[in-house]
Amino acid sequence: MGHKNPPRRKQDKSTPRSQLRIIAGEWRGRKLEFLATDGLRPTPDRVRETLFNWIQTVVPGAQCLDMFSGSGALGFEALSRGAERMTFIERDAAAARQLNANLQNLKAQNGEIIQTDVLAWLETRQQDQESKYDLVFLDPPFRQNLIAPCCALLESKNLLRDNAYIYIETESELANPDVPPHWQEYRNKTAGQVTYRLYKRA
Structure with missing residues (x-):
């Protein structure tokens, strides 16, 4: 059945754009565009x-997973600094297209954009048959209780290497994210409304 809505791609152009800067590594100083949509807050x-x-x-040399990628700030920074592989997971179609455009602009061959819901993607992983990750970035929308199910699925699907590091960014009022008991908190810091923690899987 036909419809008169404009194609989704054209709507991207009406969304305000912002830029982020890669801090260090191969692409140090390069600026990347991202869509300034509601709820998207680059680290x-x-x-x-x-x-x-x-x-x-x-x-x-790390195999990396950037969940809730948004602008891709963490994933692109890691690639710039020598990560071997980066899988970006982003539900929003326009944001995923922008991530792909940025990968192409950087001529990066070692990044993959998967446009889907993070929990749905985790649910469909085949236990013990997937790539394992050395480093995971978990920066979900605030106040939606997404930390615990994501962490549980990373474990139950056996997606982490033994000594993997997991970065978790949350609203500052969340005192103790619900993570598996064998994840040891390695570092933590609060900046304004954001608390960020690094865990090491023991």
């Missing part, structure tokens, strides 16, 4: 700088 520069100081020895 601020100073938070990214602190995080990547924490994981500077982990990133080179």
